[in-house]
Structures are given as C-alpha cells and as structure tokens.
Amino acid sequence: MAIDSSEFSYLPAQADALGVPLPTVQRLTLPLPDGRSVSALRFGTDAPRITLLHGAGLNAHTWDTTALALGQPLLAIDLAGHGDSAWRDDADYSPRTLAADVVAALDAWTSGPQVLVGQSLGGLTGAAVAAARPDLVAALVVVDITPGIDVSAGPAALREFYAGPTDFASRAELVDKAMALGFGGTRPETERGVFLNTRVRADGRVEWKHHFARLAAAALAAHDPGTAAAPSVLHETGWDDLAAVAAPVTLVRAERGFVSAADAEQFQQRLPDARVVVLDATHNVQETAPRDLAALVASAVTAGI
Incomplete structure (x- = not known):
C-alpha cells in the first residue's frame, strides 16, 4: 500500500483519536480578478x-x-x-x-x-x-x-524563531528550531505543524508558506523589533x-x-x-x-x- 504523504495524511489518525468518522476533505482554489x-x-x-x-x-x-x-x-x-x-x-x-x-x-x-x-x-x-x-x-x-489589544509585536521567542534565514535545508531543521524555542507540543505534533505550514521549493529548500516569516525576517534585518513578529495589523x-x-x-x-x-x-x-x-x-x-x-x-x- 502506498504511503499517503499528502496534506491529508494526518487526518485518519486525528479522527481515530477523537473517535469520529473520517469525512471527505478536498482542497478548493478560486482564481481572483487580480491574478491571485x-x-x-x-x-x-x-x-x-x-x-x-x-x-x-x-x-x-x-x-x-x-x-x-x-x-x-x-x-x-x-x-x-x-x-x-x-x-x-x-x-x-x-x-x-x-x-x-x-x-x-x-x-x-x-x-x-x-x-x-x-x-x-x-x-x-x-x-x-x-x-x-x-x-x-x-x-x-x-x-x-x-x-x-495589539499582538503585532509578539513575544521575544517568536521574534527569535523568525530571525535568520527564510529557507532551510529540511523540515527537520525547522522542527528542531521550533522545539528548542518551546513551540509545539510533542515532536510528532510539531512535525505535523511544520509539514502543513511549509513547502519545498524547486531548488529543494524548505520555506514557510505564510508571507509573515519573510516580512518578519526583513523587519529584523532592518533592526525594527517592534514589527518583527508580524506586519502591523x-x-x-x-x-x-x-x-x-x-x-x-x-x-x-x-x-x-x-x-x-x-x-x-x-x-x-x-x-x-x-x-x-x-x-x-x-x-x-x-x-x-x-x-x-x-x-x-x-x-x-x-x-x-
């Protein structure tokens, strides 16, 4: 049997842990007028x-x-x-x-x-x-x-998490970094979160799916810690x-x-x-x-x- 390595691969175990049926789940994509x-x-x-x-x-x-x-x-x-x-x-x-x-x-x-x-x-x-x-x-x-309330500055640990490079050699590198800074729960839980929130580029490097990491790193590089965790909301x-x-x-x-x-x-x-x-x-x-x-x-x- 082929191993399911898709974005839905974690759902069967989650449904089993909850004791609920596994529903049909699909990815939808809607083109927008501006090209996004x-x-x-x-x-x-x-x-x-x-x-x-x-x-x-x-x-x-x-x-x-x-x-x-x-x-x-x-x-x-x-x-x-x-x-x-x-x-x-x-x-x-x-x-x-x-x-x-x-x-x-x-x-x-x-x-x-x-x-x-x-x-x-x-x-x-x-x-x-x-x-x-x-x-x-x-x-x-x-x-x-x-x-x-203003959550845009974020805790110091979050600023440190987004500091440095914006791409990585592997997802395991990100899991290690997240756990070292106290993010996530167990290693399997952290691995799931990293897998679902990252993508592998054509050059084989791993990057976050969300734009905020790139913006946060740029803010840190500009020595603007007040906006380092996320763009101002x-x-x-x-x-x-x-x-x-x-x-x-x-x-x-x-x-x-x-x-x-x-x-x-x-x-x-x-x-x-x-x-x-x-x-x-x-x-x-x-x-x-x-x-x-x-x-x-x-x-x-x-x-x-």
Whole structure:
C-alpha cells in the first residue's frame, strides 16, 4: 500500500483519536480578478454552514481537529499570504483587505449564511466580512482577539524563531528550531505543524508558506523589533466593524491566551448584546481546546436553525 504523504495524511489518525468518522476533505482554489487565488479546505460534501478563519502565521489546517470534532460540512479558508492562498505584492494583510478574499470565497463556495468563526487575525477579518456583507453571516464567533489589544509585536521567542534565514535545508531543521524555542507540543505534533505550514521549493529548500516569516525576517534585518513578529495589523477599524455586525456575536476568551479579563470586559461594554465565553486554552484555542470550541460552534449552528 502506498504511503499517503499528502496534506491529508494526518487526518485518519486525528479522527481515530477523537473517535469520529473520517469525512471527505478536498482542497478548493478560486482564481481572483487580480491574478491571485484564494484556497480553502472543504470538509464534507453538503453545503457548508460553517466557515473558519485562522490567525496570523497559521493556515486552514490549524482547524483540522476542531473540524473533525464538529462533524459538519464546513470551509476552512487560507487567508491571503497564508497556506495555499497567494501572497500579496503590497503585503497588506489588514483585516478589511483580507475580508475581500473571504467574501469572494463565500460567494463562490457557499449557498447560505455562515456561522463565521475567526481566531486572532481571522477574528478581526470575520468582523470585517460580517460588517460588509451581513447576508453572508448568520453568527460571528471571535476567538481570543479584540480590537483593543495589539499582538503585532509578539513575544521575544517568536521574534527569535523568525530571525535568520527564510529557507532551510529540511523540515527537520525547522522542527528542531521550533522545539528548542518551546513551540509545539510533542515532536510528532510539531512535525505535523511544520509539514502543513511549509513547502519545498524547486531548488529543494524548505520555506514557510505564510508571507509573515519573510516580512518578519526583513523587519529584523532592518533592526525594527517592534514589527518583527508580524506586519502591523490595523486594529483601529475593528471596533467599527464589530459595531456594524447585525448577526449574533460571541467572544471566546482563552484563559491562557491574549485576551485578558479587562479586554473581555471592554468588549462586553462596547457590544452589550454579545456573549463572552471563557475556555481553558491557549491563544490557538482550535488546537488546545478543539472539542470545547466545536461544541460552542455547533450550538451557534443549532441556534440559527
């Protein structure tokens, strides 16, 4: 039997560990008018009712375990500059810019309003989508981000992780570096994350799929540590976007994440009709509390029936 070395090779073991059936999963690609393309994963064969948007430096596969736990038809979109979606020449990865690609994808691949779930940068992007196109969004779930916090500088370890070369001799070299700096969990988990977030170029060198690593390295080379971890995200428009969302809004605060209790309180004051839910998780809630997050998303789908 041939060994499955595709991007879906990890899914059977993940489904088995969760005790759930393995769904049909396929890669979708949509050409855009400007010559770029947006890519996504489609779980299931029926029309999706859930769309997932990842955070900065991640990709659609960060949602794999949550998607399996949900067991419902859904889309997980690679934001521009991430995963298999094209990089932007202008390096503009602000939420409203990213939202335009998401809207194009939803128009092409969905047939009804979505429970739109966005983590970190994906959460601000989701708010921009819901504000601009309320017909596409049945409910908005914002995961561990508010416009009131700035995560663009990032921790020192993350800056060190992106320092130095932008390409590597092997994925094993990146796994070693990630584990040495305390990223990832077990080695198999780190290997999976590196495999799904890198590509092998024609010259045999390995590079990150996301544009942020290249931009971060350039910022470090220019001795600008304040922007080294990721390009600056324009948060000032976030509150305006959230205020314009007509659909029900839920904020998920990770107890060990970026949103503090004070941040959540500010969110609640600005959006008094929003719901705030606290989960025992790190910033990447979809990876550290996938069952709990899946249950919350499923309840949003049920409420919209």
